Amino acid sequence: MDIAVIGAGIAGLAASIALTRAGHRVTVYEKSSFKNEIGAAILVTPNGNRVLRRWGFDFEKARPVDFKVFRFVDAVTLHVAVEDCFDDVEDRFGDRMCAYHRVDLHAGLKDLAEAAGVEIRLGCEVVSVEVEKGEFEIRGGERVVRDFVVLADGCHTHFLPQVTGEDTPTVKIGKSVYRWLAPFSKVLEHPDAKRLWGEAKGPGFCTFYLPNGCMMVTYPCRNGDLLNCAVFHDTRADESHKLDWDSNTTHEKVLETMQGCHDAVRSIPLTAEHMKVYTVTQRRPSPRIHAGKVLAIGDTIHHMLPTHAQGGCSALEDAGALEVLFASSSFAALAPLPSELSARLRLYTRLRLPRSATTQILSSTNPRMTMEGLATKKDEIRKFYAGDLVDFPLGCISWSRPVREFWYGYDVFGQAERAMRYKADGVVPEGVLTWFGDVSPGEKMEFAGRV
Ligand SMILES: Cc1cc2nc3c(=O)[nH]c(=O)nc-3n(C[C@H](O)[C@H](O)[C@H](O)COP(=O)(O)OP(=O)(O)OC[C@H]3O[C@@H](n4cnc5c(N)ncnc54)[C@H](O)[C@@H]3O)c2cc1C
Structure with missing residues (x-):
């Protein structure tokens, strides 16, 4: 056809x-x-990676980070409230659970498409x-x-x-997300951040619960060079129309949401130049x-x-x-x-x-x-x-x-x-x-x- x-x-x-x-x-x-690269990460679980593997996807080139743990952390005290591992995921489900920089996943798919002879206009x-x-x-x-x-x-x-x-x-759920990619080495310059991530049993989710009920999800991508960060918060009046991924916001607004958090947590957005915001919808x-x-x-x-x-x-x-x-x-x-x-x-x-x-x-x-x-x-x-x-x-x-x-x-x-x-x-x-x-x-x- x-x-x-x-x-x-x-x-x-x-x-x-x-x-x-x-x-x-x-x-x-x-x-x-294709010039507007979307600076964020994406987690692909074994059911997705199974598809990529069948096609000969170049995992090495895409530099994903395998997930070994998830931790829920109190953003004020840095106390690790919950910790679980993903150690057995690959063995049990037959493929990797790993996070990609979206640009790397997309580029890998584009390479496969072009190699297969797909015309992309x-x-x-x-x-x-x-x-x-x-x-x-x-x-x-x-x-x-x-x-x-x-x-x-x-x-x-x-x-x-x-x-x-x-x-x-599409329906707005009343939540928006501040998101950015932080250079992980800069995040770890804070001694308490270095200790927190140093104590983890491997890479994966480090999700912070903020005192105002908000949640900051973080995980590494691209060989662990970047930390993907997303702060889910109640939508502010001035951002409810921002439905695309590429809308800018300011460090001040992000830090407002993070009031009362430990200094090691508040310093994370300061390591990145650009803060983005988008409003969450579903259908x-x-x-x-x-x-x-x-x-x-x-x-x-x-x-x-x-x-x-x-x-x-x-x-x-x-x-x-x-x-x-x-x-x-x-x-x-x-x-x-x-x-x-x-x-x-x-x-x-x-x-x-x-x-x-x-x-x-x-x-x-x-x-x-x-x-x-x-x-x-x-x-x-x-x-x-x-x-x-x-x-x-x-x-x-x-x-x-x-x-x-x-x-x-x-x-x-x-x-x-x-x-x-x-x-x-x-x-x-x-x-x-x-x-x-x-x-x-x-x-x-x-x-x-x-x-
Ligand atoms: C915060 C967040 C985190 C997420 N995390 C994960 C995760 O960890 N794991 C996971 O599996 N999923 C995750 N998702 C979901 C995942 O990102 C999406 O399901 C996926 O990217 C959808 O891909 P798509 O190709 O269907 O749509 P899109 O990525 O939106 O692609 C649509 C394409 O169509 C093009 N287009 C639009 N209109 C036209 C037109 N009229 N003519 C021609 N081209 C057009 C667009 O430019 C775009 O390139 C997340 C989503 C969000 C919002």
Whole structure:
């Protein structure tokens, strides 16, 4: 097929790699010129790294930092209140749990896409989409028609209602984030910071609880040279419109939020030149994720809260599913009939929607960022997913062991291959596609799924 992917974020690049590997010709249309690097880190858990590894991602070049611990620290006394390890994650779930500088992850994906033969067209802003025809217009007037279009233009997409048939606007949760990347060596110049990080059993989260109830999440990236910092706080009136990642703020505002904190904590923002702020939003899942010749993936369709580090990982899973379900060798002809494409899109929906919608809903069950009451979440989830919910609602506490079982063990390739076995008659037993992994306490992952 001739395929267009709209957007070259993690989802769009990953989908372009997957669909090229599946035997199609892929062009990516990206509105930016890639010059606006986003200075922040991203944690990728084993379910995401499994996808990257299959594609031969150059981990060494991307310089991620493997996570070994998480610690909750009192920001006033520096007392470590909670400490747990991620030591067994790689062994148990079969891949790494590591943090990348976003620019490094993105560059690695772009290298893979280009090596696979994907054409990436920059400066191409899509201004309208006709889903039934698989046609869209680029600013300036160029019109493009493709056999299949993947919509990966992120959470600020204008085209989602055409796909889902409903209006699901993004919703502000009342929180904003101050964020910056600090040179780690400068942070450690403070003797108490040096002692705090020196006592850690390895790299990972060091999350500070501030006296005003705010939370500062920190973790290293890029070989440990940089410390990624994010202060979640109640949105101030002057920042509620700042929905993009690149809005500037001042050190004064950040330090205001950190009043009463230990000097070693307050000195962290002072080591960095630029402070950014953005206001956190989320969107509720829709039961329809494709229409006509267009499929929505990534943040476009499952924009979630960053509580469990699953947004980017879900985008990688989407791409993994595309690689298997859209393998050109499995179509009757290179340009499949619309009916064949639409059958494959239904199969994709059955595979992906239960998991991505559940992930989306569970992302808002973290006590510090919950938008609505927990009581309603299970009912919401049941609209999409009938399988087991690991230790709900306790299982939704970020980084807890049940949460790890639920998300990290998932093998999208294995599950997609199972789904393909049922494509002939199109009847997929519920248990095949709604179960997210087979793990019993104390066992190593088998990825066997259950039928
Ligand atoms: C604070 C925070 C922390 C997070 N931490 C993690 C984490 O640790 N782990 C994790 O897995 N996830 C995390 N996430 C989520 C993750 O960042 C996102 O899920 C992921 O980046 C989404 O990628 P995407 O490609 O779907 O969207 P985007 O990254 O938004 O990409 C969309 C692309 O489309 C382009 N585009 C937009 N409109 C058009 C148009 N009209 N025409 C052409 N191109 C267009 C944009 O320029 C952009 O390049 C976090 C998110 C936040 C906010």
